[in-house]
Amino acid sequence: MSGEKQFISGDEAVALAVKQAKPHVIAAYPITPQTIVVERLADYVEEGELESKYMYVESEHSALSALFGASGVGARTFTATSSQGLLYMAECLHFTSGGRYPIVMMNANRSLALPWSIFGDQRDSLSQRDAGWIQLYVENVQEAYDSIFHAYRIAEDPRVMTPVMVNLDGFILTHTYELLETLPQEQADAFIPYADYANCIKFDEENPMNIAITGGPLLNMEFRFQQQRAMNDALKVIEETDKAFGELTGRTYGGGLVEAYRCEDAEVVLLSLGSLCGTIHVVVDEYRKAGKKVGLLKLRSFRPFPVDKVAEALSGARAVGVVEKDISFGYEGAVYSEVNSALIKKGLCPLTRNYVGGLGGRNFSKEDICGMFDDLLEGAPADSVQFVNLRGDIDYGNEC
Amino acid sequence: MQEIRWHGRGGQGAFTVARLLGQAVSLYEDKYAMAFPSFGPERRGAPVLSFTRIDEDVIRDRSDVVECDYAVVLDETLFGPAVKKGLKENATVVINSVKDADAFPIEGCTVVTVDATSLALKVLGRAITNVPMLGALIAASGIADLESACKAIDTQLSERVREKNKELLKLTCDAVKERMGK
Numbered sequence: 001m002s003g004e005k006q007f008i009s010g011d012e013a014v015a016l017a018v019k020q021a022k023p024h025v026i027a028a029y030p031i032t033p034q035t036i037v038v039e040r041l042a043d044y045v046e047e048g049e050l051e052s053k054y055m056y057v058e059s060e061h062s063a064l065s066a067l068f069g070a071s072g073v074g075a076r077t078f079t080a081t082s083s084q085g086l087l088y089m090a091e092c093l094h095f096t097s098g099g100r101y102p103i104v105m106m107n108a109n110r111s112l113a114l115p116w117s118i119f120g121d122q123r124d125s126l127s128q129r130d131a132g133w134i135q136l137y138v139e140n141v142q143e144a145y146d147s148i149f150h151a152y153r154i155a156e157d158p159r160v161m162t163p164v165m166v167n168l169d170g171f172i173l174t175h176t177y178e179l180l181e182t183l184p185q186e187q188a189d190a191f192i193p194y195a196d197y198a199n200c201i202k203f204d205e206e207n208p209m210n211i212a213i214t215g216g217p218l219l220n221m222e223f224r225f226q227q228q229r230a231m232n233d234a235l236k237v238i239e240e241t242d243k244a245f246g247e248l249t250g251r252t253y254g255g256g257l258v259e260a261y262r263c264e265d266a267e268v269v270l271l272s273l274g275s276l277c278g279t280i281h282v283v284v285d286e287y288r289k290a291g292k293k294v295g296l297l298k299l300r301s302f303r304p305f306p307v308d309k310v311a312e313a314l315s316g317a318r319a320v321g322v323v324e325k326d327i328s329f330g331y332e333g334a335v336y337s338e339v340n341s342a343l344i345k346k347g348l349c350p351l352t353r354n355y356v357g358g359l360g361g362r363n364f365s366k367e368d369i370c371g372m373f374d375d376l377l378e379g380a381p382a383d384s385v386q387f388v389n390l391r392g393d394i395d396y397g398n399e400c
Numbered sequence: 401m402q403e404i405r406w407h408g409r410g411g412q413g414a415f416t417v418a419r420l421l422g423q424a425v426s427l428y429e430d431k432y433a434m435a436f437p438s439f440g441p442e443r444r445g446a447p448v449l450s451f452t453r454i455d456e457d458v459i460r461d462r463s464d465v466v467e468c469d470y471a472v473v474l475d476e477t478l479f480g481p482a483v484k485k486g487l488k489e490n491a492t493v494v495i496n497s498v499k500d501a502d503a504f505p506i507e508g509c510t511v512v513t514v515d516a517t518s519l520a521l522k523v524l525g526r527a528i529t530n531v532p533m534l535g536a537l538i539a540a541s542g543i544a545d546l547e548s549a550c551k552a553i554d555t556q557l558s559e560r561v562r563e564k565n566k567e568l569l570k571l572t573c574d575a576v577k578e579r580m581g582k
Contacts, residue, residue: 007423007433033439119439140460171439172462177419178434179426278460361439363464 002249003182010141010173013180014080014106014166015040017148019050020188021104024075027055027066032118033170034082034108041078060085064092064103071101072211073203074196076152079103082170083110083124090128096163097132098227099212102155103163104148105133109274109325110170111360119361120170121325122274126302126334132227134164134234135302137273141178144168146251149183152192153241159233169275169325171361187248231304238301257306259298260313262288266295268376269314270355271339272323273299276364280323283369294373305338311346314339319351319376323369323388325358332356332385353380357388364388401455402543403465406533407483408474411444413530417474418450420552421534421544425454428548434459447478454543470494472537474516474529479504494536494576496529512540514576523568524561531557531565535572540580546573 008016015037018026026045028038044050053070057063060081067077081089086107096103107125111117125135134154138144144166151164168174183191201211215223235257242256253259259277262284263269270280277298287294297313299306314320320343322336331337336354343349355372358364368388375381404421408414415437422435431454438449451465467488473479476497483493484506492510497503498518501511516532531553538544550566557565 005427007419007426007435118441171436175439176434176436176462177422178459179432275462278462282461365463365466366461 003184003187006180006182007177008141008180009036009175009177010144010168011036011108011175012040013141013145014148014168015044016182017145018078018106019044020183020185021078021148021152021192022050022076022194023052023078023104025053025055025067025070025077026079027057027063027070027077028079028081029057029060029063029085031060031082031085031108033110033120033174034080034085034106036174037080037106037108060088061092064089064096067103068092068096068099068101071096071103072099076156076194077101077103078105080106080108082108083112083118086124086128087112090131093128093131093133095212098223100161100227100230101163102152102161104151104155105163105165106148107165107167108170108174109167115360117360118170120172121359121361122167122169123326123359125165125167126324126326128165129303129334132162132231133303134160134162134231134238135167136164136300137167137302138173138300139275139277139298141173141176141180142251143253144173145180145182146245146249146253149188149191150238150241150245150256153244154234154237156192156195157237160230160237162227162230162234167274172275181249183249191245191248235301235304235306238304253300254298255309257301258309258313259300261296261298263295263297263313264316265293266317267293268319268321268373269295269297269317270321270323270369270372271297271299271310271314271335273302273335274325276323276325276358279364279366280369283366283373287370287373292373292377294377299335302335302338305342307342307345310339310342311348314343314350315346315348317350319353319380321353321355321372321376323355323357323364323372325356327356327359327385336385351376351380352384354385355388356385362389401453401459401461402470403468404452404454404470404472404537404543405465405468405486406450406452406472406474407478408448408450408530409444409478410442410446410448412474413528414448414474415450416556417530417534418452420531420549420556421452421537422454423556424544424548424552428551429545431456432459447482470537470541470543472533474533492540494533494540496533496536510540512536512576512580514572514579516572519572519575520568523571524564532568532572535569536576539573539576539582546570
């Protein structure tokens, strides 16, 4: 059985998948470039196509607080946000992951102020690395749609019970229309059957208890230990989920954690996340045609971080470039640090370089990608952190 | 891969038509397509761009469209440097204008004009030129079948305006074909 085909945007595809996942409660506050997701969901509820309690809240902090409560009684929940909205949720991100509420969120990756910008980069979600949420990054509209189903299955797995954030590059994915194959509703229902949290602790009138409690020095670490264990177990669950989804639809995402493309014999590999992987993929094909041994490693799961899979895919490379739309000021891109750490743990020491670009929506051209491959094939630049495509016509002041 | 750049003003439907073309070829012709607007705030009346990419294979390139095969100008007041730049050699530029193509010289490119505004006023009673300019592009390029464009209109436009837009699409397509001696 196969689904129907639609020509649809990333935002619309997410809304459609959420409709099919039938959350009991949706609470969200609109923000560019996520707005279309919550507009469509509001329409679905209004038109009776989705039986869900849609809570119109006054802020992102309230949106996630509301879901904290809803998830606390065992409801399936959804929210979506972006950029400043995600930061405004920051306090509740920790509440919900610490409380082990399997909330699913879509985040439209967008730059952070100042300078004010509605355009895309990944500084919003990467800055929330330690919030205890599983973070998936998707490459295209189909993967965005499919990953909503993955997200519910992963989040609600009894071994995991941890919220999941599905990240789409703002505008580049949220506002781009392309071909989508939908999942028939019966298959969606079977893939993510709603199971009341029967064996879990929840707010229950029949069985009143106090949850989401204080945890002082006597117990706090034990909660944290379990959170860490669940996150590590999620590695396995993400893989199982990708496999099961593949059996159902024929669509897999490299095993769920990373997607390696022509890495086996590659001398140079670029690692990235999100939609940029598509452009790198095209350049890899062009370079391979010219006999240059290059590859792409797409990082799909940033948290949990798949150390083994990353190291395995990079084990033959003599140089690795990490391309990211992020910078941790005073050091380097967050993903670059993670990749270096993984390599060292596995006793690998290829040359590594960090290509920081796409900040505030700056384009990454194919020529930019060629430049990175050429750099790494021919001997790399001295500085480990390179700003890609920086304007040369600006007076940066005396220090530069 | 063929890349089409649409020039319009906010509110003229430049993105709707980019989407109509993408849907026409990907849902009804077994090709792949990507349609996207120029990203950013939306402002009525401001110059806007939108893009359609079409290929026989899956399209993965997500970088900006730098050089296009076709540029379609919904509003001739937009003709200027923004239209003339970023064109491949031998690109075709289709412009909504009462003037002849000679009035819009672009070196190395074929320019086709059609008075889509008058045709739209005649059929729709409103000067909405996105769908007729799709008809003009189809006539000038053969990039899609009229039939699949009609199917896209059937699913994308509101029922009230579907039939008239399909009529206008065909009318403009014929007008351009006649002009080009096709």
